[in-house]
Amino acid sequence: MGRTARPVRVGELVLGGGNPVRVQSMTKTDTRDVEATVGQIRRLEEAGCELVRVAVPDGEAAAVLGQIRRRMGVPLVADIHYDYRLALQALEQGVDKLRINPGNIGARWKVEEVARAARERGVPIRIGVNAGSLERDVERTYGRTARALVESALRQAEVLESVGFSDIVLSLKSSDVVTTVEAYRQAASRCPYPLHLGLTEAGTAWAGAIRSAVALGALLLEGIGDTLRVSLNADPVREVQAAWYILRAVGLRARGVELIACPTCGRCQVDLMAVASRVEEALAGVEAPLKVAVMGCVVNGPGEAREADVGLAAGRGRAVLFRRGEKVRTVPASRMVEELLAEVHRLLEDVRPPGAPPVTAEQPAGRPAGPEEGGSHGGKGIR
Amino acid sequence: MGRTARPVRVGELVLGGGNPVRVQSMTKTDTRDVEATVGQIRRLEEAGCELVRVAVPDGEAAAVLGQIRRRMGVPLVADIHYDYRLALQALEQGVDKLRINPGNIGARWKVEEVARAARERGVPIRIGVNAGSLERDVERTYGRTARALVESALRQAEVLESVGFSDIVLSLKSSDVVTTVEAYRQAASRCPYPLHLGLTEAGTAWAGAIRSAVALGALLLEGIGDTLRVSLNADPVREVQAAWYILRAVGLRARGVELIACPTCGRCQVDLMAVASRVEEALAGVEAPLKVAVMGCVVNGPGEAREADVGLAAGRGRAVLFRRGEKVRTVPASRMVEELLAEVHRLLEDVRPPGAPPVTAEQPAGRPAGPEEGGSHGGKGIR
Numbered sequence: 001m002g003r004t005a006r007p008v009r010v011g012e013l014v015l016g017g018g019n020p021v022r023v024q025s026m027t028k029t030d031t032r033d034v035e036a037t038v039g040q041i042r043r044l045e046e047a048g049c050e051l052v053r054v055a056v057p058d059g060e061a062a063a064v065l066g067q068i069r070r071r072m073g074v075p076l077v078a079d080i081h082y083d084y085r086l087a088l089q090a091l092e093q094g095v096d097k098l099r100i101n102p103g104n105i106g107a108r109w110k111v112e113e114v115a116r117a118a119r120e121r122g123v124p125i126r127i128g129v130n131a132g133s134l135e136r137d138v139e140r141t142y143g144r145t146a147r148a149l150v151e152s153a154l155r156q157a158e159v160l161e162s163v164g165f166s167d168i169v170l171s172l173k174s175s176d177v178v179t180t181v182e183a184y185r186q187a188a189s190r191c192p193y194p195l196h197l198g199l200t201e202a203g204t205a206w207a208g209a210i211r212s213a214v215a216l217g218a219l220l221l222e223g224i225g226d227t228l229r230v231s232l233n234a235d236p237v238r239e240v241q242a243a244w245y246i247l248r249a250v251g252l253r254a255r256g257v258e259l260i261a262c263p264t265c266g267r268c269q270v271d272l273m274a275v276a277s278r279v280e281e282a283l284a285g286v287e288a289p290l291k292v293a294v295m296g297c298v299v300n301g302p303g304e305a306r307e308a309d310v311g312l313a314a315g316r317g318r319a320v321l322f323r324r325g326e327k328v329r330t331v332p333a334s335r336m337v338e339e340l341l342a343e344v345h346r347l348l349e350d351v352r353p354p355g356a357p358p359v360t361a362e363q364p365a366g367r368p369a370g371p372e373e374g375g376s377h378g379g380k381g382i383r
Numbered sequence: 384m385g386r387t388a389r390p391v392r393v394g395e396l397v398l399g400g401g402n403p404v405r406v407q408s409m410t411k412t413d414t415r416d417v418e419a420t421v422g423q424i425r426r427l428e429e430a431g432c433e434l435v436r437v438a439v440p441d442g443e444a445a446a447v448l449g450q451i452r453r454r455m456g457v458p459l460v461a462d463i464h465y466d467y468r469l470a471l472q473a474l475e476q477g478v479d480k481l482r483i484n485p486g487n488i489g490a491r492w493k494v495e496e497v498a499r500a501a502r503e504r505g506v507p508i509r510i511g512v513n514a515g516s517l518e519r520d521v522e523r524t525y526g527r528t529a530r531a532l533v534e535s536a537l538r539q540a541e542v543l544e545s546v547g548f549s550d551i552v553l554s555l556k557s558s559d560v561v562t563t564v565e566a567y568r569q570a571a572s573r574c575p576y577p578l579h580l581g582l583t584e585a586g587t588a589w590a591g592a593i594r595s596a597v598a599l600g601a602l603l604l605e606g607i608g609d610t611l612r613v614s615l616n617a618d619p620v621r622e623v624q625a626a627w628y629i630l631r632a633v634g635l636r637a638r639g640v641e642l643i644a645c646p647t648c649g650r651c652q653v654d655l656m657a658v659a660s661r662v663e664e665a666l667a668g669v670e671a672p673l674k675v676a677v678m679g680c681v682v683n684g685p686g687e688a689r690e691a692d693v694g695l696a697a698g699r700g701r702a703v704l705f706r707r708g709e710k711v712r713t714v715p716a717s718r719m720v721e722e723l724l725a726e727v728h729r730l731l732e733d734v735r736p737p738g739a740p741p742v743t744a745e746q747p748a749g750r751p752a753g754p755e756e757g758g759s760h761g762g763k764g765i766r
Contacts, residue, residue, distance in 0.1 A: 030441055031649040049477050055649030078650070081682050098599040104682070132683030132690075175643045175676075175687060181604065201643045201678065204659055206589060207628055208644070210596045214632040217597030218746070221564065233644040233659045233677075236470050245590055249560040249597040260558045260584045261591070261616040265462065266414040266438030276587050294616075295584065299487070302513030304558060304584055307515075307527070353546075362699045 002223020003305055007195040008124045008167045010051060011075030011096035015124075015169060015226045016194035022227040023243040024051035024196075025236045026079065031061040031068075038071045040236065045073055047240040048255050048287070053077035053099060062086050065093035077126070081133075091117050097169075101135035104157035111156065115165040124167035127156045130200055131174035146182035149174065149261065154191060168193045169226070173200035177215040184219050194226035205234035209242040213249070220250040257344075258303055260311075261294045268296035270314045270333055278337050288348060292340070293322075308383030310343045312336055316372040323347065333342035388577040391507045391550045393434060394458030394479035398507075398552060398609045399577035404635055405610040406626040407434035407579075408619045409462065414444040414451075421454045426495065428456055430623040431638050431670070434610065436460035436482060445469050448476035460509070466517075467493035474500050480552075482509040485539035486516035495540065498548040507550035510539045513583055514557035529565035532557065537574060540749020551576045552609070556583035560598040567602050577609035588617035592625040596632070603633040637672030640727075643687055643694075644677045651679035653697045653716055661720050671731060675723070676705075695719055695724045706730065 007017025015022060025044050029036040031054045033335045041052050056062050056078045069076045075096035080087045082104050090098060091114075098118060105111055118125055129152045131144050138155075142148035149172035157168050170193045174182035180199050187195060199215040202208035219225050230242040247253040261276040262268070276294050283292065293311035295301035302320065305311025311322040319336040321328045323343055331339040390400025396582060398405060399531045401439045408427050412419040424435050439445050439461045452459045458479035463470045465487050481501060488494055501508055512535045514527050521538075525531035532555035540551050553576045555566035563582050570578060582598045585591035602608050613625040630636040644659040645651070659677050666675065676694035678684035685703065687692025694705040702719040704711045706726055711758075714722040 026646065026648055028651070029648045029649060037649075057650045061649060078488045094548070101682070102429035130683050130686075132678075132686030134686075175690075176602075177600075178634045201645045201676070201683065203642045203644050204663055206592065207642065207663075209589065209593050210625055210628040211632045213593045214600030214604075214629060217560075221561075221597075221601050231646040233646055233656055236646075239646070245593040246597060249594045251561045259586045259590060261586050262584045263409065263591075263614040263616055263619075263622070264411045265409055266412060266420075266444060267440045268411070273616055280587055280590070295515075299484070300513050300584065303513075303515030303517075307558075347703055 003188050006166075006192040008169055008194050009122070010077075010124055010169075013050065013075060015196075016056060018228070021220065021225055021247060021306040022050045023048055023240055023247070024053065024077070024227055024229045025049045025239045025243075026053040026055070026231075028236055028378065031055055031057070033062060034064050034067050036066075037068055041068070041072045041074075043237055043357050044240055047237045048244055049074065049236075049240045050075055051075050051097070053079050053229075055079045056086050057081075059086065059089060062089035062093065065090055065095055069094055069096075079128075079145070080105070082106070084114050087114045088117050091121055091123055095123065097124050097126060101128050101130065101133060102152050103130065103135050111159045112163045115160045115163045117191070118167075119163070119165045122167075124169060125160060126169040126171060126196055127153050127160075128171045128196070129153045129156075129173065131179065131181065133199070136199050136302075144174070146172075146174075146179050146181075146186055149179070149183040150186045150190065153187065157191065157193065169196050170194075171196040171198055173198045173231075175199065175201040177211055180215045181218055184224055185222070188224045195224060198231055199230040200231055203233060205232050205238050208232045208234070209238070209245075209331050212242060213246050216243075217250055220252060248289075257283040257286050257290045257292050259283075259292050260308055262296050262300065262304070264296050267299065269316045270294040270296055270319075270336075272314065275312075275314070275337055276380065279340060282337075282341055283344060286344075286348065288351070290344065290347070292344060294340070301361055310340060310347060312340050320381045332370055386571050388609050388659050389575040391552055391577050392505070392665065393460075393507055393552075396433065396458060398579075402609070404603065404608055404630060405433045406431055406623055406630070407436065407460070407610055407612045408432045408622045408626075409436040409438070409612065409614075411619055414438055414440070415447060415534055417447050417450050420447075420451055424455045424457075426620055427623055430620045431627055432457065432619075432623045434458050434460055434480070436462050436612075438462045439469050439473055440464075442469065442472065445472035448478055449676055452469070452477055452479075462511075465489070467497050470497045471500050471655070474504055474668065475508060478506065480507050480509060483539075484511050484513065484516060485535050486513065491542055494542045495546050498543045498576045498752075500544045501549045501550075502546070505550075507552060508543060508545075509535050509552040509554060509579055511554045511579070512536045512539075512556065514559070514562065515583070527557070527562075529555075529557075529562050529569055532562070532566040533569045533573065536570065540574065540576065552579050553577075554579040554581055556581045556614075558584040560594055563598045564601055567607055568605070568745065571607045578607060580608040581609040583612055583614055585614050586616060587617050588621050591615045591617070592621070592628075595625060598628050599626075599629050599631055603629065603635060631672075638670060638674050640669050641675045642665040642666075642675050642677065645679050645683065645687070647679050650682065652699045653679055653702075653719075655697065658695075658697070658720055661675040662723060665720075665724055666727060667726075671734070673727065673730070675727060677723070693723060693730060695723050701703070 005016030078090035301313035388399030684696035
């Protein structure tokens with residue numbers, strides 16, 4: 001099931017062709033401030049970001065792309081609007097991918113020139129259409145519809161193909177969820193290109209993540225999408241975290257701790273919200289895909305705690321600790337967070353590949369031997 | 384398109400039958416503490432909660448349900464596990480709906496007795512299946528699968544139907560998104576009952592909302608679901624907010640302000656995150672469905688700002704204010720939040736029905752004349 005896009009190489013990654021759906025984000029620093037930009041890129045990489053895009057508003061920003069790229073470990077994408085010469089400059093600086101916006105890049109010959117230069121260097125181009133910046137004639141003909149987004153993208157793809165360029169990725173973003181979902185469905189059926197998923201201008205951290213999860217989750221569940229960026233008006237690290245939560249929810253990829261926690265109700269006899277927050281915070285740096293359950297009553301508690309890699313079913317005054325379906329021991333409620341964390345770290349040590357560095361709560365775990373990609377949904381995180 | 388479920392009356396609401404998808408939540412207080420419980424219910428009602436469920440762990444909790452119900456404005460649902468006599472007691476107290484869990488309610492005759500008593504009073508029953516508390520024989524036969532959830536629910540529905548009871552609502556919750564989505568799809572095609580959507584034990588406010596949005600959003604986009612509860616390990620008001628964000632994202636219903644805000648990037652010349660947070664906070668109490676855009680650069684800024692009911696496209700030192708596609712005026716950046724808020728309140732006043740109370744930022748707006756239900760996605764919020 002699912003759509004298999006034509007493979008497109010971006011640095012050392014391949015988008016499409018059955019490869020994992022990749023997580024990306026974009027810096028929010030002034031690109032010309034190399035230190036700030038590289039600092040933010042490193043934080044993004046630590047959070048699991050696999051491609052990083054930077055804005056290139058002018059020649060000064062374009063001129064530092066090479067410096068930035070040399071100091072990062074993942075492919076660099078240059079975001080170009082209006083001026084095709086910035087795209088040419090970015091290519092000279094050695095970026096791994098270009099993003100151009102057909103709504104404002106201008107005349108056909110400019111796009112062709114960019115395509116030829118990119119082809120020579122083996123650099124792919126994303127045609128990034130936004131509902132907020134469509135070409136006028138497209139908007140006149142189709143309105144601000146899903147169809148308009150798709151027509152704009154495919155028309156630009158034809159221009160690239162006309163000069164023998166086919167390393168094309170498409171995005172079709174609107175700030176409206178239903179329009180965005182419909183646009184990607186149409187594009188998925190009408191072209192072979194990898195699709196970069198995103199809802200644009202989604203909003204603040206919480207509301208924006210919810211809206212993005214609806215749009216991107218629905219598409220990924222249909223097998224559509226080869227890379228995703230969650231746009232949030234927030235620290236870009238949140239964008240990466242949200243993207244991973246979405247990928248894990250749809251069962252495609254897992255990274256870090258998934259915390260199963262009951263919502264609590266009138267049955268709950270412990271302050272489970274405090275427990276859940278402490279556990280989530282303490283395990284935020286773990287990179288290994290783990291499922292940890294923190295449950296507050298007897299109804300679903302033992303059932304969920306047994307299904308997790310490490311689980312806790314709390315009752316009055318005490319809690320039962322489970323590890324992969326087996327009851328480990330009963331602990332006093334006052335010590336349940338410490339005991340749970342200790343058990344998680346014991347598990348991480350047990351699955352740590354020989355030679356890998358030890359794991360602490362604050363330090364990301366070396367990715368364990370278990371399956372990182374695919375197939376881990378619905379069951380335990382790591383084996 | 385979409386599934387039309389058999390209509391089931393719950394107090395003054397009807398679930399299914401083409402009626403709006405209703406938002407519900409559950410209290411986290413000790414039910415026996417009537418003041419605390421009623422206080423939380425009122426906060427939920429103010430946030431837009433349309434049904435409230437309370438846990439009924441014992442006879443003492445059951446005995447205060449009547450008192451609680453008299454002090455609330457929306458239907459009250461009693462959440463029953465293990466002891467069928469608590470269900471009978473809840474019915475005597477006048478609750479509007481029962482939830483029973485087939486995994487722990489026990490022998491057939493007990494369920495039949497509850498069904499007969501509910502039928503006499505015209506009270507519907509939700510059969511609420513949870514993957515964490517399946518009947519042993521169901522789990523043995525089907526594992527913890529979507530199929531198991533559905534078989535458990537349909538078997539219990541047959542027991543109810545066998546005594547002439549058909550005011551049935553089903554839920555089929557797992558903490559796994561893919562299992563949950565699959566279970567609801569199967570149930571939607573195999574029975575006529577309204578479906579109560581939920582992902583159980585979804586997690587903390589942020590992660591849990593993202594996972595719930597993937598599951599519930601995908602189902603609602605397929606036309607599946609008649610009411611929803613977002614389970615979060617957080618203040619239940621967040622559950623209601625998240626539910627409304629999801630309903631709005633899928634284009635079904637709108638309430639309050641949808642804030643379109645660009646994620647910012649290296650092009651942005653204002654502190655747009657601070658602006659977005661201030662605007663979101665100031666408009667949190669507005670109930671009227673409005674679309675407000677806060678944009679930080681020239682690429683998509685004017686396009687998105689024009690599409691909103693009220694929009695701001697900020698640039699260096701100044702911002703352009705739009706109202707429903709028309710440019711209103713240019714304002715200095717230092718005053719842009721105040722000017723935006725003033726314009727929003729002017730709009731709310733203009734659409735206020737005659738005789739309705741005036742609107743302030745802190746006070747919820749009277750619902751305006753515009754369409755509250757359906758059809759508002761993709762366009763302006765209110766007309």
